[in-house]
Amino acid sequence: MTDKKIIVITGAGSGFGKLAAVELARAGHKVYASMRDLAGHSKDKVEDIRSIASSEGIELHPLQLDVREEPSCRSAADFVLAVDGRIDVVINNAAMMMAGLTESFRPEQLAQILDLNAISWLRVNRAFLPAMRRQNKGLLLYVGSGITQIPDPFTGPMRPARRRETFSPKSWALRTAATTSRP
Ligand SMILES: NC(=O)c1ccc[n+]([C@@H]2O[C@H](COP(=O)([O-])OP(=O)(O)OC[C@H]3O[C@@H](n4cnc5c(N)ncnc54)[C@H](OP(=O)(O)O)[C@@H]3O)[C@@H](O)[C@H]2O)c1
Numbered sequence: 001m002t003d004k005k006i007i008v009i010t011g012a013g014s015g016f017g018k019l020a021a022v023e024l025a026r027a028g029h030k031v032y033a034s035m036r037d038l039a040g041h042s043k044d045k046v047e048d049i050r051s052i053a054s055s056e057g058i059e060l061h062p063l064q065l066d067v068r069e070e071p072s073c074r075s076a077a078d079f080v081l082a083v084d085g086r087i088d089v090v091i092n093n094a095a096m097m098m099a100g101l102t103e104s105f106r107p108e109q110l111a112q113i114l115d116l117n118a119i120s121w122l123r124v125n126r127a128f129l130p131a132m133r134r135q136n137k138g139l140l141l142y143v144g145s146g147i148t149q150i151p152d153p154f155t156g157p158m159r160p161a162r163r164r165e166t167f168s169p170k171s172w173a174l175r176t177a178a179t180t181s182r183p
Pocket of ligand 1: 012013014017041042066092093097143
């Protein structure tokens with residue numbers, strides 16, 4: 001394919017992130033399936049991704065990236081830019097689901113959920129956006145959730161936490177477009 005993109009997906013060891021990573025690599029793109037703790041917690045997922053990549057001969061690579069850790073986001077961006085010299089697409093997918101009566105969550109737990117599901121994209125974007133600005137090109141995507149619209153009593157913390165799609169990316173995109181010079 002001629003329009004091969006360099007793509008990073010967060011939380012790509014399982015679920016939609018993994019599915020998207022595999023399908024985009026099958027479509028001819030170079031995909032970094034990023035995960036936290038490659039050598040420990042995500043070891044089996046890393047082996048699975050490597051096995052799919054080698055059996056299908058596709059450009060699918062595990063990448064260390066914990067979206068809750070700023071240095072990890074920056075290291076991931078540095079690695080991709082050192083290897084590929086550019087980044088075309090970042091897909092903010094990492095999140096967690098939880099269920100239970102809202103009052104059963106401690107405030108610290110709600111803060112962690114909010115951090116991961118609604119705020120962590122900002123760390124990821126801050127790591128990759130400088131390169132996109134230099135390139136005058138790049139695409140930042142966000143996986144939201146329709147659960148914010150469902151009045152389910154057991155997913156209370158999910159509602160504010162999954163409003164990532166309305167949290168500010170739209171205004172961020174407008175500001176970014178307005179402040180990035182075009183050739
Ligand atoms: N499943 C649904 O019905 C549904 C519906 C609508 C939208 N969504 C959205 O789809 C996206 C993917 O969800 P999913 O259903 O595919 O669930 P999933 O399989 O649990 O995927 C979430 C991924 O995020 C990762 N993650 C968690 N904490 C992380 C961290 N600190 N740094 C990096 N990665 C981390 C998880 O990896 P670990 O193993 O390390 O925790 C996991 O691989 C989410 O944004 C979700 O809100 C899902």
